[in-house]
Amino acid sequence: MSLYRQLSVAVALLTFSLTGMAAELQVEHAWIREAPPNAKMLAGYFTLTNHGKKDKILVGASSSAFEKVEMHQTMEKNKMAHMQQQSKLTLSAGKSLEFKPGGLHLMLIHPLNPIKAGQSHEIHLKFSDQSEMTVNFKVTKHSGDTPQQHMHDNAMHEHNEMKHQHDH
Amino acid sequence: MPRSLYCLALVLFLVACHQSPEKMVNASGKTTTAALGSDSRKNNQAALPPEDLQEVLIRNPPGLDSFYLHDHLGAPFTLERLKGKWNFLVFGYTNCPDICPTTLAEMDDFKALMPEGKLKNDTQVLFVTLDPKRDTKSELKQYLGYFNKGFLGITGSVEDIHRFCTPLDIEFSYEKLSKEVYGVNHSSAVVLIDPELRYFARFNVPIYAEELFKQYKKIIDYQKTL
Numbered sequence: 001m002s003l004y005r006q007l008s009v010a011v012a013l014l015t016f017s018l019t020g021m022a023a024e025l026q027v028e029h030a031w032i033r034e035a036p037p038n039a040k041m042l043a044g045y046f047t048l049t050n051h052g053k054k055d056k057i058l059v060g061a062s063s064s065a066f067e068k069v070e071m072h073q074t075m076e077k078n079k080m081a082h083m084q085q086q087s088k089l090t091l092s093a094g095k096s097l098e099f100k101p102g103g104l105h106l107m108l109i110h111p112l113n114p115i116k117a118g119q120s121h122e123i124h125l126k127f128s129d130q131s132e133m134t135v136n137f138k139v140t141k142h143s144g145d146t147p148q149q150h151m152h153d154n155a156m157h158e159h160n161e162m163k164h165q166h167d168h
Numbered sequence: 169m170p171r172s173l174y175c176l177a178l179v180l181f182l183v184a185c186h187q188s189p190e191k192m193v194n195a196s197g198k199t200t201t202a203a204l205g206s207d208s209r210k211n212n213q214a215a216l217p218p219e220d221l222q223e224v225l226i227r228n229p230p231g232l233d234s235f236y237l238h239d240h241l242g243a244p245f246t247l248e249r250l251k252g253k254w255n256f257l258v259f260g261y262t263n264c265p266d267i268c269p270t271t272l273a274e275m276d277d278f279k280a281l282m283p284e285g286k287l288k289n290d291t292q293v294l295f296v297t298l299d300p301k302r303d304t305k306s307e308l309k310q311y312l313g314y315f316n317k318g319f320l321g322i323t324g325s326v327e328d329i330h331r332f333c334t335p336l337d338i339e340f341s342y343e344k345l346s347k348e349v350y351g352v353n354h355s356s357a358v359v360l361i362d363p364e365l366r367y368f369a370r371f372n373v374p375i376y377a378e379e380l381f382k383q384y385k386k387i388i389d390y391q392k393t394l
Contacts, residue, residue, distance in 0.1 A: 033270070035265075037314065107265050107266075
């Protein structure tokens with residue numbers, strides 16, 4: 001094989017493996033709750049599904065829209081709600097991790113610019129195997145903007161559930 | 169039983185029914201007066217709240233003791249300002265990313281469900297900050313104004329806030345998260361104080377506006393029977 005051909009094959013394989021990796025992980029309903037203009041901490045929520053055969057471990061996140069992003073879980077301890085920082089979250093093969101109000105959430109610390117409903121911000125999810133996934137989070141006032149949006153998300157979720165069962 | 173003894177028992181029973189009003193003691197040890205007769209029937213009805221409210225209603229709702237706090241405009245905030253209104257108290261802090269904004273958003277939706285009129289005017293939503301150090305009056309004003317311009321921020325010294333919270337089963341503590349930053353661990357429930365200044369109901373999060381509104385209307389009807 002000529003060098004050119006070897007290089008082409010290598011690039012093709014690399015691209016295939018990268019896209020293959022991205023296709024294994026699916027994000028649904030990624031949103032940031034719009035907060036008061038003086039809020040220093042916001043929350044990001046989403047559902048992450050691992051359609052692959054290997055477990056993935058989420059170890060952190062970052063965004064150019066916020067000074068820092070951390071993963072936290074709201075928990076009840078001694079009759080009080082408190083936030084427990086999570087340094088790693090295992091996303092088992094075939095399973096989903098749900099970040100939602102009152103539970104797991106991305107703590108978005110110190111927005112660098114005002115965050116308003118209608119905007120989209122990229123958050124990069126980092127995994128223990130050095131891979132990353134960039135997710136677009138939509139800023140909304142509520143978890144579902146319109147009834148149609150809510151239905152669309154439900155339909156997507158059902159579709160994914162069916163696919164999920166088939167893969168299993 | 170001999171007939172004379174039966175008659176005596178009946179007479180004694182009737183005499184007992186016409187005694188002066190019976191004193192009741194509620195949970196906080198304060199005495200209240202309840203007249204008998206037709207009111208005793210009323211009290212018997214009130215003794216059994218609707219089943220779906222039993223989880224949120226406080227048994228023998230205790231009256232509030234006096235307290236001294238401030239609102240976010242700097243005016244004193246005391247018992248008098250709760251009187252005659254239905255007061256929903258949300259406890260939290262403005263640096264809270266998850267529970268507090270979620271709850272406040274639902275409380276705004278809750279108020280929006282009420283048509284303009286007496287009910288809406290008599291329903292107050294108050295945000296009691298558990299972090300008066302960082303939640304200055306202007307921070308509270310800006311923060312709460314985003315959710316609803318009618319929401320009132322309540323603040324004071326940490327000690328005075330603890331004193332206000334403890335009888336309402338609301339606890340809070342500070343936890344260092346890093347060298348500069350601390351978080352506030354806190355009870356997340358929403359507390360309802362009735363127009364007669366009683367700790368009347370408690371709602372665990374998550375709050376859903378429509379569900380809360382349905383319960384609220386029933387609670388008002390139930391409170392009238394007391």
